[in-house]
Amino acid sequence: MSRATREAYRDSLLPLLGRHPELMCLDSDTGLFNAEYAATAGDQYLNLGIAEQNLMGVAAGMAACGRIPFVNTMAAFATSRALEAIKIDIAYNRLPVRIMATHGGLAAGHLGPTHQALEDLAVMRVLPGMTVVVPADAAATEAFVEQSVSLPGPLYVRLGRKPTPALPAAPPPVIGQAQTLRQGGDVVLASCGPYPVLACLAAADALAGHGIEATVLNMHTLRPFDTETLVAAARPASLVVTLEEHWRSGGLGGAVAEALSEAAPTRVVRLGMPDQFVSEVGNQEHLVAHYDLTAERVVREVRAALDGAGSPAGSPAGSLAGSLS
Template identity: 90%
Template structure:
């Protein structure tokens, strides 16, 4: 069943407020919380308006006073307009502020580059002590909201806007632990977020029909990064392909390349948004297809790389002539 990750976040947080008086919901007039939601939350909900600097500063003050604030704003504004207070007030002081950033990636595609967040993962994962999580569906979002109550320090939770499909049956998601959704010894497909993870699963099915077995990893936590699971999957493989709804620089592809280069040197090919601002108009689904964040592109990338390696005589482990 399709459900929006931002709505799953909202509903789970509201359900937790009554049993956790230390929790606060700080909003920035996002529209995610209706008047009925605000009334249900009572004194644990504050709408601070479109003032992201103030939102983060007040959240830091509350966290320093023993509260655990969940702050809601769009990802593009959290990681650009409000970056200074996140860095200095929250991360520097290791405060337990949970930043729920909606409209991640191309989710605000219809609003253009000013509202699209294609740099947020790169920005947030370099901040010391910042946990960075990208749930791939509503169920994972609910799990991460609950698990975040036990985390020390700040957390960045990247959420979508519209409903997205649930993942197939998988191990329960745990912050800091990659999910192995499929196992295969030839290539590794690593991704995060709803559309990329589903695309990699579909690509693995297509590749299996061509005699190429792929491990599919849902690398939902970019920090702390699960290098152990990644390296274990990479060691028998000849190629790693990453897919993300983000510019290729600094995001998941960068994290994977860093880990693989240090622990298990293997060729890494990073697929994501081209290195330019979006110049196409459309909704998220249109832009994801237009810019090739698709199963078909993953398959082409894998086949091209393995065919080239086979011609060069560097591998005979897979039959790429099917």
Template identity: 60%
Template structure:
């Protein structure tokens, strides 16, 4: 049967989920709660303002603002980790993954130290500050470093759960967070487990693989629209970029017509590349369409939603790719 895309898809009106607090604020509040009860925990800030007015109670002396000096920040974190501490390093993703990447590589990853790099304003969430603060390269940079766990929570609840689960990881962890509040995942979502893909929906025709709050939301919305036309899609929230859930991806890709990846990142190097690399090792790899930012800088200033649309990271882009596979 040949399927053709409808010229106009009339989606049933839905009430969007209520936004939670931003993931970065959820992390901040949880850390402030945990530090008084665990003397190993240290918060190292880079003058971001996120912790202004936060009450650390008896742990106040373990909050240190090192100023806008991200390379030094990573070096200090490594030294404190070597001395038995667990530093939570707070900085913008654009600086953690580019300006300070040598220190992350040589001081932290090489020595496999328990530093938690809490990278905020990732993707296009700092769009109001222009291209200098866009971060579209961090997944590519960080997933290449040995010993480093790379996580992308899809909402505030997930960042809280990830912090608890990674307390058992002896090496470094990179957390990728945005700036604003985002919709919570559906209440029916299965429990999060670091290192395993979260299957949010099961289908037979297509596989949508997404990472990050907005891409995951787009994947779910697109799957709903496709379902109304008799097309079913599996939706995976790939919240763990490293270690990547290769068995989970391969199992979900069995028998489908195509794979669509969605990410707030350059198409090269991130989730799309990782998915294609993984599937290329199979006997009959499915075709992969990558939705992300093309090989150019996103010009101009604007809010995150405007820049996502400008970059083509939209539900319509997902649906267009889906209809191409179904034809």
């Protein structure tokens, strides 16, 4: 069943407000919370309007006074327009603010580059003490919201806009622990977010038909990063491929390359958005296909790398990262 991660967050937060009077829901006129929701939440819901810097400042003040605010805005605005407030007011003071950022990646594709968030993971994961999470489906979102209540320090959660399919049945994800969705000894496919994780699972099925067994890792937490699980999967493999709905620099691919270069040098292929602003017009599904963030792309890249042929010519989403050894 398809369900939007942002709606899963909204629906799981309301019962938590009733059980935890210290929680607050701070909105920025997102339209995600209707009048009935606001009435049920009562004094624990405040709509501060489209003023993201103020949103983060108010959240920091509340957190400093013992509250745990969940702040709601779009990912592009949280990590650019309000970044100074996040860095200085929230991260510097290690305050328990939960930044629930909708329209992550290409989810706001139809609104263009001003609303697309292709740098948010890179920006947020370098902030000391910031936990950074990308749920791959609604069930994972619900689990992370529940876990966040007792999580120390600030948290950034990248959410989508439209419904996305559920992952195959698996144990509930835990913040900070990568999920191994499939075991295989030849290559590792690491990804985060709904479309990339589903693409890697489909790619693993296709690669098995070519005699290539792939481990699939859902690296939903970019900080703190689960280096132990990644290294254990990478050691027997000849190749690690990352796929993300993010520019190739600084996001999941960067985190994987950094971890392996120090702990287990391995050849890494980083797949993601090319180093340019989006010029194509379309919704998220159209842009994911246009920029080839797909299972078919992963299969081509794995086979080309293992054959020693390099990256296919004309590939729009970036080239081989080369060896880290």
